[in-house]
Amino acid sequence: MAKTVFIDGEAGTTGLQIRQRLEGRVDVEVVSIDPARRKDPDARRELLNGVDAVVLCLPDDAARDAVAMIDNAQVKVIDASTAHRVAPGWVYGFAEMAPGQRDEIRKATRIANPGCYPTGFIALTRPLVEAGLISPDFPITINAVSGYSGGGRGLIEEFEQQPIPDGTADAYRPYGLSLAHKHVSEMQAYAGLSHPPLFAPSVGRFAQGMIVQAPLQLWALPGKPSVADLHSALIAYYAGETFVEVASGAECLELQKTRAGAANYIKPMDPEALNGTNRMKLYVFGSETKRQVILTAVLDNLGKGASGAAVQNLNLTLGLPEGEGI
Template sequence: MTHTIFIDGEAGTTGLQIRDRLARRADLEVLSIDPARRKDPEARRELLNAADAVVLCLPDDASREAVSMLSSNKVKVIDASTAFRTAPGWTYGFPEMSPTQRDAVRNATRVSNPGCYPTGFIGLVRPLVAAGLIPADFPLTVNAISGYSGGGKGLIAEFEDNAPPADTNDAFRAYGYSLVHKHLPEMKIHTGISHHPVFAPSVGRYAQGMLVEVPLQLWAMPGKPSPADLHVALEAAYAGEAFVQVASGMECAELAKTRAGAGGYVQALDPQALNGTNKMRLFVFGNADGSQARLVALLDNLGKGASGAAVQSLNLMLGLPEGEGL
């Protein structure tokens, strides 16, 4: 059986990547608006209601508008915007998030695709909160760097085309100094923590790939867990998962031996290492006396952080093999 898919917003960064992942599949047919009717709202409405599944790759308000145009109860929807990530009636599209989440996605008709930064943060923190190692009310910080493709067409043009403004030669750009960010609500709700973390996002001068880090003062936690305790809990949470993997203690120890090389310090973790995949790798680093830890998630912001996650959820919702096309 061939399922029909309509990608609303297929010309955007995420839409293009999803279309590319689906293009070579014989079990799916991607529908597109007739070029002659591209500006006809009725043509869009027809496809939204005719497809077996719709993937919305649109700004928040446009996604809400698209959902309002759906009259068929049979159409399955995945929304890649921020609009529905904490909305009632929508299932969060992170199958590995908990033991019940995969079935929730499989049985859903409305799925919200996680944000790229939250995917790393939730992947690291939720299992540790669930295990009682991180208290729900413990103050958390998340530091992260992403490739500029995460900012969409505007930021891509700014870095690649040297378009105005004139500060496009930045090697590294930190932002979010207002301490307000659209990803914070999903970070809080989907980890079970009581307060928003302090979120320090940044962009590097490279196209895609990201590192998301949560530093922890273990000595300040009521149970004073060790880095090994954190590692064991993460390994248990993701045992057998194909796309979310926990680096071994030996690998983390090796990476911690960052040393000076001929050209400067050797980079222990490359944010681009998983580009083009739907994988996320989690690392636990601890200091010698076990009083501090750094939790790090490595993923492709356009893979497990966007298009790959959408295809994974799409497969589940349509009853197809979860890893098909990934």
């Protein structure tokens, strides 16, 4: 019998992509509120308590309200908002984050879907913190650029509005300049850091896709590791994973090659390279001469950074094949 799933907030960007990933599956049935009862709170409550799993694609406060309405202990809840990512009793839904994390997700009834930026940052740094190559109190900076879809409906409309005078002509926009971005708490918690990392996010004029980078001074790290030490640690950590891949040393070096007449020219990295997938690719760009490294993650902010991860977690918690639909 197919497992029933209610996507609360299915009309939003993440909700629509989750629904698309579940379409055509025979092991999952997506149920929706009867249009005639769309504004009936009792109808919503019935669905929240009457399905096998609920995926919340709502603003934080609305997500908390939805969880408060669920009194059926058997219902699995996956929350795509930031409301519960560091909340007690919730399992963080990044299956590749640590040994045993998949089992925690499989057993959980409350799963917090990770943020897109944190997915890339945690993937890059947690293995190195656990290996002792980065100390928990090391001052880490994150530079990242995302497609404008990460900003929700308002930013999407601003970037896509035509003619441009009614929208925006910005090609690139830094934000989070108050240093109070809501993703920082989960970055710190799940990377294993003693202090909040310094996060510098931005959006570009492309709909989806993402590059996350963490620069490191090797000479300042404990043990003075080499570029190869960091790269080897990441390769070992993600060995055998399907959705997280570490680029080979040769591939990283190829991307670092200079072009005649253009010193320090870096071949383009495409933030949209993994769009439509649940994959994430990690790179280690380094210089032993300078004793510096730039850790880099490429992923789809709406894939591994949102809907792909949500479906992966849904599969795990419902006892279905992990990669089904993604």
